[in-house]
Each structure stands twice: as C-alpha cells, then as structure tokens.
Amino acid sequence: MLLPVSRRLALSGLAGLPLLALRPSFAQETPRRGGVLKYATLGLDTADPHRHTGALGVQQAFVEGLTSIATNGSVEPFLAESFEVSPDGKLYTFRIRQGVRFHNGDLLTAADVVANMERVKTKVRGGWLTSAMRGAESMVATDASTVQLRLKQPFAPLLNLVSELWILSPKSPGWDATITQPIGTGPFTFGEWQPKTVFRAPAFEGYWQQGRPYLSAVEFDLREVADPGLALRAGDLHVASVTRDKLRPLLRDATMKPQPIQDTxxxxxxxxxxxxxxxxxxxxxxxxxxxxxxxxxxxxxxxxxxxxxxxxxxxxxxxxxxxxxxxxxxxxxxxxxxxxxxxxxxxxxxxxxxxxxxxxxxxxxxxxxxxxxxxxxxxxxxxxxxxxxxxxxxxxxxxxxxxxxxxxxxxxxxxxxxxxxxxxxxxxxxxxxxxxxxxxxxxxxxxxxxxxxxxxxxxxxxxxxxxxxxxxxxxQSVIVNRAEVQGWQPGFTWSPHWASGGLAQAWLKA
The missing domain is CATH 3.10.105.10 (Dipeptide-binding Protein; Domain 3)
Known part of the structure; x- marks a missing residue:
C-alpha cells in the first residue's frame, strides 16, 4: 500500500501547512459516468471484513454498515434507514432499508443482519465489535425489515460501532470460517485482489443509491511508495494520502486539492x-x-x-x-x-x-x-x-x-x-x-x-x-485529490465511503 499518513510516516520538520488557505476550489458540474479512479490511502489486510485489524481505507467500497459516520463525526443512518434506542439504553431497533441488494442479486433482509451479528459474536475473536456483540442478550428479526438487538447492559458506543459491522451475504464463500470472497452491498464489488499490490473493485450496477456509482471501477494501490505526490502529479493516482514532507510541492500546484481527515x-x-x-x-x-x-x-x-x-x-x-x-x-x-x-x-x-x-x-x-x-x-x-x-x-x-x-x-x-x-x-x-x-x-x-x-x-x-x-x-492526516476528481472529499475517518458521501458520489472530469 502507499505509505499512509496514519501509520508508517517518513516525516520532516516542516513549518505548518495552511491547507485551508491554499486549497483550490473546483466548480461542480453534472457528474460524468465512467472512468477508473486510482486511489491510495490505507491498505487491505484481509478479505474477511469482520476480521480486519485496522486497515480501513478499502473495504467500505464493497461493504456497508447499518450506520455510518458523517464528516462531522455524527452518526447517520445507512443500511438501517432509521434506528431507535430505548430510554434504558439496552434495546436498539433498526429499520432495514428496503430495496438493497447484495452483489449476488439477493435482497438484504433483517435475517441477514442478524446472521452478521451472530457471526461476529460466535466466530470472530478480537476486533472492534466483539465486546459489543458478546454483551447482546438477544438478536431478533421481528419481521423482514426490523432488527431488535437487546443488550445485557447499556452500551453507549453501539450506534457508532455498527458503522463498522459490515453486512455481508451469509452466502459469502468462507462464511463459516474465513470469508474469501465477500458479498456486500457497497457501490463497488470485491474484484481482483493482489495483496500488497493492487485491489480492483468494479462498479455494482444494482447499487441501491439510484444512479450511483458514477465510476466504472476503483483501483486501490496497495504498494508502499515513498512519494505518492509524484504519482499524483504524473496522473498515476487520482487520490492519495500524502505525508507532510511530500506535501509542499502539491500545495503550489493549482491542480491538486489537499484536505485533512477530520479525526486525528x-x-x-x-x-x-x-x-x-x-x-x-x-x-x-x-x-x-x-x-x-x-x-x-x-x-x-x-x-x-x-x-x-x-x-x-x-x-x-x-x-x-x-x-x-x-x-x-x-x-x-x-x-x-x-x-x-x-x-x-x-x-x-x-x-x-x-x-x-x-x-x-x-x-x-x-x-x-x-x-x-x-x-x-x-x-x-x-x-x-x-x-x-x-x-x-x-x-x-x-x-x-x-x-x-x-x-x-x-x-x-x-x-x-x-x-x-x-x-x-x-x-x-x-x-x-x-x-x-x-x-x-x-x-x-x-x-x-x-x-x-x-x-x-x-x-x-x-x-x-x-x-x-x-x-x-x-x-490531522492529509488526502490529496487531483483536479479531475469531483464529488469526493475525505470523511471523519479513513473510510472511502459513507451514507452522505464518499466513492459512490465520486466522478472524474474528462
């Protein structure tokens, strides 16, 4: 993967970089369809989204959660079109969005959501959600579109955390052990993966957000590259995380758009x-x-x-x-x-x-x-x-x-x-x-x-x-876009896709 700002940094003692002041603005136009976005931030450490170890810059392109985190850090509905929490903080009711299809064509149901919760609880060790799911007293699909999750005791982070409970089809190969070909609901599908080299994600034509995605595919560069700025300037990358010692030349380039991730x-x-x-x-x-x-x-x-x-x-x-x-x-x-x-x-x-x-x-x-x-x-x-x-x-x-x-x-x-x-x-x-x-x-x-x-x-x-x-x-880590990238900006975390933004809305100017 490209050298990500949040982990293996080769940084220098530059003076502060006035990102907001130097950030160019680009006029929004009617989205253009087609094109392959070349993207490099964090990598992909496993094909099983329930077993990730922290590399969160790729998988949200092909899997989605019940909630997501908006750019201001608030929780927003995603595969759950709404949610309610009981006054005692123990009962969570999720209304599952209708018309959402997995990449194999099956409709998403409340039973699928419960199956994912059960899998995290019983088959996954470690990870962000295991403690939450272990604390579940019951997980029930009360009808085809409603899930009720009852906890043994209140668990305040739950709505934030289920943004990373990515919902997969129980038909995903390896479901009972380690998933090798995840079948999600995201705007792009799990395509060709060459670990530490490249991951190609073709667009999902049956995506539930009507008319999206605009791109025909996203190609994630997973290599360790010393200077992604060179690749950005050459057009070999459209979006990349850039360490601050490599950022100054890009700030002088009007065709580059540096923006910080909101969390730190x-x-x-x-x-x-x-x-x-x-x-x-x-x-x-x-x-x-x-x-x-x-x-x-x-x-x-x-x-x-x-x-x-x-x-x-x-x-x-x-x-x-x-x-x-x-x-x-x-x-x-x-x-x-x-x-x-x-x-x-x-x-x-x-x-x-x-x-x-x-x-x-x-x-x-x-x-x-x-x-x-x-x-x-x-x-x-x-x-x-x-x-x-x-x-x-x-x-x-x-x-x-x-x-x-x-x-x-x-x-x-x-x-x-x-x-x-x-x-x-x-x-x-x-x-x-x-x-x-x-x-x-x-x-x-x-x-x-x-x-x-x-x-x-x-x-x-x-x-x-x-x-x-x-x-x-x-x-605050910095992601840089080339000028032709439209409709996309960094979110609160490294996620490339969330309910109100991300790769589903991105497109490339001709």
Whole structure:
C-alpha cells in the first residue's frame, strides 16, 4: 500500500501547512459516468471484513454498515434507514432499508443482519465489535425489515460501532470460517485482489443509491511508495494520502486539492506493561523517560505548527477532551534534571542498561531515541514493517514502543484496546488491569453523555497515574485529490465511503 499518513510516516520538520488557505476550489458540474479512479490511502489486510485489524481505507467500497459516520463525526443512518434506542439504553431497533441488494442479486433482509451479528459474536475473536456483540442478550428479526438487538447492559458506543459491522451475504464463500470472497452491498464489488499490490473493485450496477456509482471501477494501490505526490502529479493516482514532507510541492500546484481527515492520528510512547524487565518495571524510570521527551519538538517534526501537543487521546473541541488535565501535563516540556533525579532515586545507572525500542519504519521515532539517549541509556532501536511490528510487539521482549494510531469512529475504539481482553492491545504494551477494565466498562455502560465523559476521564487518569504510556500529540492526516476528481472529499475517518458521501458520489472530469 502507499505509505499512509496514519501509520508508517517518513516525516520532516516542516513549518505548518495552511491547507485551508491554499486549497483550490473546483466548480461542480453534472457528474460524468465512467472512468477508473486510482486511489491510495490505507491498505487491505484481509478479505474477511469482520476480521480486519485496522486497515480501513478499502473495504467500505464493497461493504456497508447499518450506520455510518458523517464528516462531522455524527452518526447517520445507512443500511438501517432509521434506528431507535430505548430510554434504558439496552434495546436498539433498526429499520432495514428496503430495496438493497447484495452483489449476488439477493435482497438484504433483517435475517441477514442478524446472521452478521451472530457471526461476529460466535466466530470472530478480537476486533472492534466483539465486546459489543458478546454483551447482546438477544438478536431478533421481528419481521423482514426490523432488527431488535437487546443488550445485557447499556452500551453507549453501539450506534457508532455498527458503522463498522459490515453486512455481508451469509452466502459469502468462507462464511463459516474465513470469508474469501465477500458479498456486500457497497457501490463497488470485491474484484481482483493482489495483496500488497493492487485491489480492483468494479462498479455494482444494482447499487441501491439510484444512479450511483458514477465510476466504472476503483483501483486501490496497495504498494508502499515513498512519494505518492509524484504519482499524483504524473496522473498515476487520482487520490492519495500524502505525508507532510511530500506535501509542499502539491500545495503550489493549482491542480491538486489537499484536505485533512477530520479525526486525528495520535502519537505515543508505550511501555511493555505485560512483561516489563527491570528497571522499566519501576514507575520512576518510566517517568524519567517521559521527562526526557520533548513532545513539542517531536510533534513539530511530525506536522509542524499544525500539530497539537496534549496528554490525551483526543484534541480540544472533542467532547471527551479535558482542559484541566491538559493544563496539568507534567510532561508538556522536557525536564532532564528531573529525569536524572528520578533515575538516581530508583538506583538506576542508565549507562549499564540497553533499552530495546521498536517502531514502524518511520523517521520521527529516531528523534525520540536521541532524546532518551541523553539520559545515558544505550538504545537498540528496531524499525519494522506491519507484520514484523505485530510479531515483535506480541513477544513482549522490548522496553519501549513508539507508534501512532489513526482516526476511529468512536472514542471507545481507543479505550477498548487498553482493556485486558481488548483487540490488538500490543501497541500499548498489553495492559492487564482489572481496575482499568472496570472504569472503562462503567463509561461504556453510561447512557448519559456528561456522566460518560466523566467516567472516561476517570479511566484516563488511571492510565496516566500508572504510567502505562505517554501521549505525545496529534495531527490531522492529509488526502490529496487531483483536479479531475469531483464529488469526493475525505470523511471523519479513513473510510472511502459513507451514507452522505464518499466513492459512490465520486466522478472524474474528462
């Protein structure tokens, strides 16, 4: 896949990029039919949409959920034309949109939706929705177009999360094990897939949004390319995520249209919380590392003055952001004297300990490694690709992990990865903390939003008090369109398609 902004970044310390000021505008015209859109953001990690591990930039072209996330982060109806939630937050009623067909021609029914819920509950381990589906007391198709999902206890993130419960035909090959040929309802079909190379998705002529899609196909480039900007300028790509060190030439080109994804990518330094080795099992040593890192310098390197430095998983303006906690960040500025004092207090001679540090193959972790070295530690820094990083993280034979995590449909999708049995917890050191689990569960079960905000904040303060990891800051990832791309703009997350926008509405000018 192309080098995505949210994961393996090769970034430079550019000044802030005034995207809004330099963004050209293109007059809208009558959509033109035909053409193949060449698109490159995130990749495709599995043919089974229920088993994805976070690569969300492709599959929404061929599968859809009951809901979707609008560009402002709100929930909107999608395959469910409407939904209702009972006052106690336990009963969800979804009215399934009529006339929707799967790619094999079968009409979508409420029974198909229930089958997908049951599959996630009983056949899928890990993933964003497993905890929600495990909490289901019943899943019933009360008639051909109505699904009632009753929960054992309230689960506030559900409407956001079912935007990623992609509805597939139970006739999809591999349904009882691992799906190999997904049959969805999206504007494009699952065509030819060459992993890490290309995925071609032909248009679905029977798509339920009348007259759409306009394109005849979308071709997703899955390769790792150092400079997608060159491919954009050459016309080999129409849409691509572009890292900021490659963005400046495109900002000078009137034929390019850079726009940010609305949610953020957040950067962090995590510790091995599952099998820590001495002296990293001493909180004072972890705190010394925190004081050694210059967060502003790191984030300037990542995104210039556009970067947001904070100690939280969200940014100002988000309902879950707490200003008082932000203002009290003791790691907001580096303090080497304090760091060295903590090491002395812990009885640690850093010159006698080599730290194992892992990251993706990015440039910015090197800046953090150099900051840690100033304390006297020798550092063995290993930069890995996706597969290698997942394997090494899961071995828990490292000390510090320097990674980032991209936009999500709901804040729960960030917190769930901090729970003891959460999906893909390795980036955060495999936290095993029953008290934290309880705090997160309490937030998740709270229907009242102000109380839910307070509960999540309590969980976050618990994380910070135990020094499991330190947030460095945030950036908004950038996607660039060529001028001929019409009717499409980035959404709230990396999804290329949602109810009120995306690839179904995209077209190419002649």
């Amino acid at each position: 990518t957040w950067y962090f330094a995590a510790f091995n919380n599952r099998k820590p080795s001495a002296p990293m099992d001493d909180a004072r040593v972890r705190q010394a590392i925190g004081h050694a890192i210059d967060k502003r310098a790191v984030m300037n390197f990542v995104a210039g003055r556009d970067a947001i430095v904070t100690n939280q998983m969200v940014i100002p303006g988000n309902v879950y952001f707490d200003q008082a906690t932000h203002d009290a960040d003791i790691y907001a500025k580096p303090d080497l004297d304090r760091a060295r004092a903590l090491l002395r207090e812990a009885g640690v001679d850093p010159t006698k300990r080599k730290l194992e540090v892992i990251s993706w193959q990015s440039a910015y972790p090197q800046t953090i490694v150099q900051m840690i070295k100033r304390l006297g530690f020798e550092v063995n820094h290993v930069a890995l690709d996706d597969v290698g990083a997942q394997r090494r993280l899961g071995q828990y034979d490292w000390d510090i992990a320097l990674f980032e995590s991209g936009p999500r449909a709901d804040i729960f999708l960030r917190y769930v990865r901090l729970t003891s049995d959460g999906p893909n917890p390795v980036l955060w050191g495999g936290i095993q903390d029953e008290a934290l689990d309880t705090l997160i569960d309490k937030a998740v079960a709270e229907p009242d939003q102000p109380k839910r905000v307070a509960n999540y904040l309590a969980a976050w303060k618990h994380v910070m008090a135990r020094d499991y990891f330190y947030v460095l800051g945030h950036e």
